[in-house]
Amino acid sequence: MVISSFMMWRKRKVGSIEQMKRFEDERIKRIVGILILLLSVTLPLAGISILVVLLFDWLIGRRKLKAEVAA
Numbered sequence: 001m002v003i004s005s006f007m008m009w010r011k012r013k014v015g016s017i018e019q020m021k022r023f024e025d026e027r028i029k030r031i032v033g034i035l036i037l038l039l040s041v042t043l044p045l046a047g048i049s050i051l052v053v054l055l056f057d058w059l060i061g062r063r064k065l066k067a068e069v070a071a
Contacts, residue, residue, distance in 0.1 A: 040047025 036050060040050060
């Protein structure tokens with residue numbers, strides 16, 4: 001599961017069908033955020049893992065954005 005989820009994450013492309021859709025409903029965003037916070041508080045290692053993944057995703061996205069602006 002870890003390998004397949006990483007491969008799916010790597011295959012997503014901006015502007016393609018493979019790209020994940022963002023939630024438009026604010027209620028869903030709030031519920032997911034609260035669940036992540038509760039998970040992070042009750043399971044600290046899970047919280048650290050979530051932070052590492054978010055940081056990694058942010059850094060990769062930032063690098064891609066700089067490459068698109070430069071092109």
